[in-house]
Amino acid sequence: MNAPVGLVIRPVTKADVAALVEIMLPVFRAGETYAIDPDITQEGAIAYWCSAEKTVFVAEARDHIMGSYYIRxxxxxxxAHVCNCGFVTAGAAQGKGVARAMLDHALATAKAQGYRAMQFNFVVASNQRAVAIWERAGFGIVGRLPGAFAHPKHGDVDALVMWKDLGVRP
Known part of the structure; x- marks a missing residue:
């Protein structure tokens, strides 16, 4: 799937905070994909997503933030030669190629920063859309944590550890 026309991925700015909150809180509150307290405050969500060890980007089209990711x-x-990322996409942007565009950007950023691999530590197995995107991009499931995530609709579901070698060598 192609990303929306005019999609730009750029570093987050302080002016993006309100839009980030609008995207993150529904995802966190749903409790279906992130192991984060669904009652997290706006301030807590921003503090988590934009903490000092993370480099944060937003995906923007037509002056609307459609998603965000961090790399660390x-x-x-x-x-430290393996990076980790987190991704969140606005509800209205799901299924439109935004997550894949952010992943492509993250992979290029990771290589440019000298990371040799990318690892997702806790992919909720019932998040089939994300699992499919990561697998199409060459990530393998290298670990399965049985029943590690208490899903609000499906009960205890597995969490996956997914990994991709980036082909960067020291």
Whole structure:
């Protein structure tokens, strides 16, 4: 699927905070994809998403923020060569190629920053749209955590660890 015409992915600014909150809170409150307290405050959501160790980007088209992602080292020290990302897409933008465009940007950013792999630590298995996007991009399921996520509709579901080698060598 192609991204919306005119989609630009750029670093987040303070002016984007209100739009980020509008995108994140419904996702976090639904409790279906992130292991975050569904009662998180606006301030807590921004603090989580935009914490100091993360580099945050937004996907914007026609002056509307359609999604956001962050990239960060997955671990410190000997694990810092592997990055981790989080993605969130506005409800109205789902299924329109925004997540895939952000993933492509994240992969290019990760390579440019010298990361050698990208790892998703906790992909809720019932989030089939995300799992399919990551698998089409070459991510493999390298671990399964049985019943690790208490889904509000499906009960305990597995969480997946997904990984992709970026082909970058020191």
């Amino acid at each position: 080292p997955n671990q410190g020290g000997g694990g």
